[in-house]
Amino acid sequence: MFNGKITYRGAFLITALWLPAIAVADDHGRANVDEVIPDGSLNERSGSPTEWNEPIHDDALFSQIMIDRLEYRDSNGAPNAWLWDAQGWIGNDTNRFWWKSEGDGPVDGGSPENSDLQLLYSRLVSPFWNLQAGVRQSFNPDPDRRFAVVGFQGLAPLMVETDTALYVSDEGDVSASAEFEYEMRLTQRLILQPRLELSASFQDVPEYDLDRGINSSELGLRLSYDLMREFSPYVGISHERNYDENESTTAMVVGLRAWY
Amino acid sequence: MKHRSIDGDRRRLLIALAGTGALAGLESLLPSYARGDALSPRSGIAAQVVGGQPRPVLLDFDVRRERVDIAGGHGSGITINHSIPAPLIELWEGQGARLRIHNHLDQDTSIHWHGLMLPFEMDGVPGVSFPGIAPGDSFEAIFPVRQSGTYWYHSHSGLQEQIGLTGPLVIHPATPHRVQTDREYVIMLNDWTFEDPDRVMARLKSQSDYYNYNERTAGDFFEAVEKDGWMSTLRDRLAWNNMRMSPNDIADITGSTYTYLMNGRHSAVGWEGLFQPGERIRLRVINASAMTYFNFRIPGLSMTVVGADGQEVEPVETDEFQIGVAETFDVVVEPQAGTAYTLMAESMDRSGYARGTLAPRAGMRAAVPALREPPQRTMIDMGMNMTDGAMGGMAAGTMTGMDHGEGENSAMGGMNDSGMSGMSHGKGGQSGMGGMNDGAMSGMNHGGGGHDAMAGMAGMGVGDPGPVVARHEPGGHGPGNLNVAEVQRDRLGERGTGLEAVDHRVLTYSQLRNVKPMRDRRPPSRTIELHLTGNMERYIWSFDGVKYSDAAPIDIVLGDRIRLILVNDTMMEHPIHLHGMFMELENDQGDYLPFKHTISVLPASRASLLITVDEPGRWAFHCHMLYHMEAGMFRVVRVAPAEAFDHV
DSSP: OOOHHHHHHHHHHHHHHHGGGTTTBOTTSOBOGGGTSOSSOBOTTTOSBTTSOOSOOTTOOEEEEEEEEEEEEEESSSOOEEEEEEEEEEEOSSEEEEEEEEEEEETTTOSOSEEEEEEEEEEEEETTEEEEEEEEEEESSSSOEEEEEEEEEEEETTTEEEEEEEEEETTSOEEEEEEEEOOEESSSSEEEEEEEEEEEESSOBGGGTBOSEEEEEEEEEEEEEOSBTTEEEEEEEEEEEETTTTEEEEEEEEEEEEEO | OHHHHHHHHHHHHHHHHHHHTTTHHHHHHSOGGGSOTTTSOEEOOOOBOOOOSOOOEEEEEEEEEEEEEETTEEEEEEEETTEESOOOEEEETTSEEEEEEEEOSSSOBOOEEETOOOOGGGSOOBTTTBOOBOTTOEEEEEEEOOOOEEEEEEOOSTTGGGGTOEEEEEEEOSSOOSSOOSEEEEEEEEEEOSSOHHHHHHHHHHOTTTTOOOOOOHHHHHHHHHHHOHHHHHHHHHHHHHHTOOTTOOOSSOTTTOEEEETTEETTTOEEEEOOTTOOEEEEEEEOOSSOOEEEEOTTOOEEEEEETTEEEEEEEESEEEEOTTOEEEEEEOOOTTOOEEEEEEETTOSOEEEEEEESSTTOOOOOOOOOOOOOOOTTTTTOOOSTTOGGGSOHHHHGGGOGGGTOHHHHHHHHHHHHTTOTTOOTTOSOGGGGSGGGGGGGOOSOOSTTHHHHSTTOOTTOOOOEEEEOOSOOOOTTOOOOOSEEEOOTTSOOTTOTTOSSOBOOGGGOOBSSOOSOOOOOSEEEEEEEEEETTTTEEEETTBOGGGOOOEEEETTOEEEEEEEEOSSSOEEEEESSSOEEEOSSOTTOOOEESEEEEOTTBEEEEEEEOOOOEEEEEEESSHHHHHTTOEEEEEEEOHHHHHTO
């Protein structure tokens, strides 16, 4: 088919090219079967020598820090206040260390009135749900309290972001909290978010003015705009009710949702 | 012809010179305007296939991290011989290839020769076939070329493939093509992002719909109310919200960060291929993107598909085809003299496009069609049982029972029992699940066998879903999986997401017919069923709900004939790629099943493949969505004699 010169050159090149390959392949270019399961210790996932790196990194650590609400609250009848509500995690797909912190205080008063920090172990137990357990420390009003926490965080049917927890204080008092959020897209970036937060006590705790039953609720409606997915300023309205003292306040809020 | 081969030789010379590094020092001394094309980092490849006398090929590839003008901006990417995409490789069947890779990065790299049959040690998957190429090291891939067709090559290390390390690879046949052409171009499609791909992954892990700017809105709701009424719209919203999924979830990563490239050029510039009047042109279309399915068409020009995944198929004339990530199609076109044609590659979610032009003279352009309306997922994609596609027939109450992943499967059972009898698309003999195991998959034959068999089936029109062929076993594959395909369909006769209703011909898998009869007629001795699973909310991807890091290799005995059944439990397409061996897609073409190295499995579908296991080795097997693979949708397949496994 080709002239002799080319064939000759081809044959020469093939020989030259092939010398180093003889160790790994037979005449037909297939591997030596003995190479498939090598001697020595093997990576049980890949069957390759253990000293080789993994082909993919599906167990890598990831993390996120989320400021769900960082806001200024302008209420009628109550002092203007500021508030933060943040959380974060680090871990793989299944197991994560999770922290949450919330607090608020008057704008004029300086230090926060209420704040707490939770340190939790979080495990993905079903497709949409994390089981979380750990400790919670609350600061102010005095004296500080410590709690054991167990809860579920995840996405409920109807796309409701849900965070529920049961707390047992170091004095044995049992209480609970629940948060529900829903994101309604008005446009691809403009999001209306109704939010309900409830807290309840399973017994009277006179020291903290808590009666058995629902102690407080917050019903909010926030309108946020995704400047980018990680950065969404918002305005909204928030109605808080303290059932024990039979007080309620309504506040206009302006704030920022951000994460990284 | 002559000027072309000179051009090709010059290009080779430049590449070779660049490869030696001999000119690297000089290059920096020259003003930018005086630098050779091949020497300054650039995007865009010489896409014309040059050909010539069959010969063994020795090439050097220098892998570097460089800043490149690309996608209308200036970004950092991984180049080979200063080019993104990497340059076209031409090999000859029956000759040798010696491909030397030199790693100038500060991290490991690798190159996998996608679709090539070669000794597994040359396959280029770090951690599976070889240790990878350390910074400063070189690797030689040396193998005899045993096949011909359109292929490509890419890094298999981390997410390097996303930022440039992909290139086309064409193998000229030892015997002439059945379909002769006058000119050949590769059409390589890529998705480029200026983001750090590791950051892209982190964002998806934090918010899986991060890149979706086509979510349903309040405005859409009221439009739907106007069109379908309150009850129907509310039921539909409740159904999707109850499942905690979005019908607008078409692509994980979209045009909000991606710029789509054709042969390295973004749509504002476009790629240009010239032709002479009267020429027949072979376009070798390669989807080398990381995450993007494309719809490819040439308005005004019909295409004859003559190859799929590098392997020849009986010619099929069509107007459009959907190409999954990592697939290749060869099409032959005959443009009219004096007319320019737009090559339109629209991303499946229609958030962007790549384009080029076939032009009779330089600079001539044709109209670029507008992007069409984005498609939506349906309850068929969810693997829900539907009778005649009647979405409204499903009460919201029934949907509450749809929490497959959380162990509420009993509710589903009830739903299917009532539904299976209403399976109007099926033909007799398929109602029983018993028929679905092992050997009985042949019972899936739709009877026709001809190209139009699917369309000709009773009750099945163009755009209708394929028949129900199986139901899901109990169990939801654990926390790593959101959904199961309760009702599994044979969707090989479908046109692909978003193309159901277009008013021209669209290629389907069922039309692909091998030019040669099956060489191995043994019945399969073993069936392996794998489910494609994932948790979109948490961005976890897996097979059977188990990620690579929790799995063991799949061991297959050398010499066996096996059947691989893939069931897609997720609501999106997955292009599943087996290294080292071709799979024969059981698409009712009798003894002429087409070969595939990558099969795009439609949502809630069940696909069956036959494999002659004749290549010993450790082979990667994975979803070719880059971020799905990296998130765990990956396995190692070990092929060795039976006795070798006894000692493991």
